Amino acid sequence: MADNENHTASVLTAFVIGGIVGATLGILFAPKAGKETRAELGDWCEETMEKGKEKMQKLGDEIKHKKEQLSQALHH
Secondary structure (H helix, E strand, O other): OHHHHHHHHHHHHHHHHHHHHHHHHHHHHOOOOHHHHHHHHHHHHHHHHHHHHHHHHHHHHHHHHHHHHHHHHHHO
16 A cells, blocks of 8 residues: 555656646747746646646545555454
């Protein structure tokens, strides 16, 4: 169970780091006005936060499910 949690945390961390690197490169190489870039960055941040919340909810649900399975296994 700990291996699965570590894997999920690693995937989430890689996702966040990849998003930050991608956003930074996009800002550095984007030939757009500052206002447009800020608007796109704001949209990206909102999307990333929403995806992060969804992944955290899914992780929480998985942990709850595993806890219930373990509890049932111990009580039988």
